[in-house]
Amino acid sequence: MAQADLGDQRLTKRLVNILRDFYARPQANVPQACQTRARTKATYRFLEHPEVTLDKILHSHYESTLGRLKGEKIVLAVQDTTSLNYTTHMATEHLGPIDNHPSDLGLLMHDTMCFNPEGIPLGLMDVQCWARDRANFGKSNRCQKLPIEQKESHKWLVSGRSSATLSAKHVH
Numbered sequence: 001m002a003q004a005d006l007g008d009q010r011l012t013k014r015l016v017n018i019l020r021d022f023y024a025r026p027q028a029n030v031p032q033a034c035q036t037r038a039r040t041k042a043t044y045r046f047l048e049h050p051e052v053t054l055d056k057i058l059h060s061h062y063e064s065t066l067g068r069l070k071g072e073k074i075v076l077a078v079q080d081t082t083s084l085n086y087t088t089h090m091a092t093e094h095l096g097p098i099d100n101h102p103s104d105l106g107l108l109m110h111d112t113m114c115f116n117p118e119g120i121p122l123g124l125m126d127v128q129c130w131a132r133d134r135a136n137f138g139k140s141n142r143c144q145k146l147p148i149e150q151k152e153s154h155k156w157l158v159s160g161r162s163s164a165t166l167s168a169k170h171v172h
Helices: 009-024 030-034 037-048 054-069 154-170
Strands: 076-085 105-115 121-130
Touching: 009 030, 009 037, 030 037, 054 105, 054 121, 054 154, 076 154, 105 154, 121 154
Parallel strands: none
Antiparallel strands: 076 105, 105 121
16 A cells, blocks of 8 residues: 555655554544544545545455465455445434435445455455435336446446456556
């Protein structure tokens, strides 16, 4: 992540510090991980910065993953979708329903993680994160009539294509 291009070296340095804080305390929330009011405030400012996006943060990680893939004869690219439940954090904005209960709110994340046959993780190839539209809750019947590009299941295809494109460029 120290190679992330966020347009400003100070942002990259802040990213590395944030990641160190969370690595040391993986179960912690932001204030607990940061431990001081100043670092907590800096973390929230970082997350709100217009140049900071998920894609920009992960780009250097994807490149590092590709470097680790080069030494492997077989790579397993495993996809999964998980829900991030923020129901108890009602002040959080831009959340959507995550399961069959409209009161359970959060985000969904679909990722492709690479492993070698021994099960050693090599890194991420793709990550997509989104919130469901609350207005569409309970309308799963309607989904059957939608084209695949408008369905959540399309994330699986996007991730597969993204992984194939990245690996074709860098792995021989």
